[in-house]
Every structure is written in structure tokens, then in C-alpha cells.
Amino acid sequence: MGQIVDSNGKPIVFGEVSGKQQEVFECSVCKVRTQHGLVQNGPTFKAKVNTGTDKKPVDVEFPRVHYIYRCCGCQTDTYFLIQQQHTFRVSSPGISQNATWPTMVLHRYPRAIPEAHDVLPKGIKQNLLEAETCLAAGAPNAAGTMARRAVDEIARLHKATGKDLYNRLENLRSVGLVSKELIDIAHQIRSAGRNGAHAEWQELTMDQARNALFLLKEMIREIYITPAERKQRLQSLTKLKKKP
Numbered sequence: 437m438g439q440i441v442d443s444n445g446k447p448i449v450f451g452e453v454s455g456k457q458q459e460v461f462e463c464s465v466c467k468v469r470t471q472h473g474l475v476q477n478g479p480t481f482k483a484k485v486n487t488g489t490d491k492k493p494v495d496v497e498f499p500r501v502h503y504i505y506r507c508c509g510c511q512t513d514t515y516f517l518i519q520q521q522h523t524f525r526v527s528s529p530g531i532s533q534n535a536t537w538p539t540m541v542l543h544r545y546p547r548a549i550p551e552a553h554d555v556l557p558k559g560i561k562q563n564l565l566e567a568e569t570c571l572a573a574g575a576p577n578a579a580g581t582m583a584r585r586a587v588d589e590i591a592r593l594h595k596a597t598g599k600d601l602y603n604r605l606e607n608l609r610s611v612g613l614v615s616k617e618l619i620d621i622a623h624q625i626r627s628a629g630r631n632g633a634h635a636e637w638q639e640l641t642m643d644q645a646r647n648a649l650f651l652l653k654e655m656i657r658e659i660y661i662t663p664a665e666r667k668q669r670l671q672s673l674t675k676l677k678k679k680p
């Protein structure tokens with residue numbers, strides 16, 4: 437099987453897809469490269485593809501396969517429709533030669549995720565990525581600890597004062613920079629991080645760590661991403677003018 441490219445011809449790192457039990461690729465939920473186990477693959481079937489032009493169509497039958505892979509971290513399934521590499525004969529007057537089309541991902545769901553949002557401060561992006569890497573590696577206590585660290589970074593960037601994170605969050609609440617609801621969420625993530633970091637507290641389960649990360653991402657979205665996107669959209673509307 438040859439190199440795998442997307443519909444724009446850009447290579448996709450997907451490993452061998454010839455029915456291997458384990459593949460490593462970027463999970464749409466974990467947002468890092470994780471091990472994926474093959475859950476199911478359909479039988480190879482043939483699909484007609486026009487390899488000529490609209491004016492002069494040349495139909496060739498390509499082998500295609502459906503695959504479902506499950507992420508070892510978040511247990512999310514990703515579906516792939518793969519068109520396998522195929523060599524066929526191309527004939528035009530005076531010429532007859534072989535052509536090979538590479539293996540292609542025709543469809544993937546969920547889609548490969550975009551990069552972390554540009555508006556996120558570097559420290560938060562880094563903590564979030566590290567938390568997700570821990571989760572993907574099956575380390576819930578470490579993931580919870582990193583999620584707490586991200587909350588602390590948010591507090592620091594908002595210039596919160598206080599001797600510990602509890603007090604810094606309460607300081608944020610009192611100045612009203614962050615909504616009351618988000619502060620309550622932040623306290624829950626703080627607790628998850630405390631449990632993750634200290635042996636005298638109950639260990640976090642994968643489910644709890646996953647929920648802590650999900651809530652952290654909601655916080656980040658509300659504090660940083662939504663306002664930035666709103667500003668951008670409003671700017672586009674303020675450009676509306678009367679016809680000259």
C-alpha cells in the first residue's frame with residue numbers, strides 16, 4: 437500500500453491500513469496522535485472512478501474498504517473510507533502505459549481536528565495539550581493535574597491574587613472578570629487536580645478526567661474563543677454601508 441493522501445494530495449499519516457489491528461493517527465477528540473484499535477473493516481468492494489476527463493470519461497474500477505478504529509484514550513470511533521492504491525492501463529492513440537493512483541482517504545468522520553485556536557495564550561494551549569496527552573496515554577490523575585494547572589494559568593493571566601488557587605478563583609469571582617458559573621466549574625477542575633496530584637485523595641477515573649478536560653475546554657471557549665469569534669463577526673457587519 438502506498439502513501440496515503442487526502443483529496444488535496446496532502447499526505448496523511450495513517451500508517452498501514454490493510455486491516456492491521458493497531459493504527460496510530462491523530463484522534464479528533466484527544467487531539468494528539470494515539471493508538472487506535474481496529475473495531476471493524478468491511479469487505480473490499482469495487483467502485484467506478486472516472487480517470488479521464490469530463491469530455492472523455494474513462495471509468496476504472498478501484499478497490500475501496502470501510503474501516504472503523506477506536507481511540508485507546510477516549511474510546512471514540514473514527515470511520516474511514518479508503519480507496520486503495522491501484523494500477524491501471526492508460527491508453528490513448530499511440531501510447532499505452534500503466535498509471536498508479538495512491539491510497540486515498542476519501543472520507544473520515546469525525547474530521548481531523550483543526551489546530552488549537554490562535555487566540556489561546558501559549559501557556560493555556562500548552563497545559564491543555566499536555567492534559568490531553570495524559571488522557572490519551574490512559575493517565576487520568578496526570579490529566580486532572582494538568583487541567584488544574586491550566587485553570588491556574590487562566591487565573592494568573594487574569595491577574596488574580598490569593599495564596600492558593602482556591603483564593604485566586606474567589607478573587608476572580610469578586611472582581612467579576614469571569615462569570616460565577618465558570619468560577620464554579622473552575623473549582624471543580626481544581627478539585628479534580630487536587631485528587632490527581634495528592635495520594636491522600638481518591639484517584640481519578642478515566643471518566644472523571646475526561647469530564648474535567650471537557651469542562652476546561654468549555655471554560656476556555658467561553659473566556660477566550662467565543663469573545664474573539666464574536667468580535668470578528670461583528671466587525672464584518674459594521675462594514676455594511678449605504679449603496680454609493
Ligand SMILES: [Zn+2]
Binds near residue numbers: 463465470507572
Ligand atoms: Zn481519542
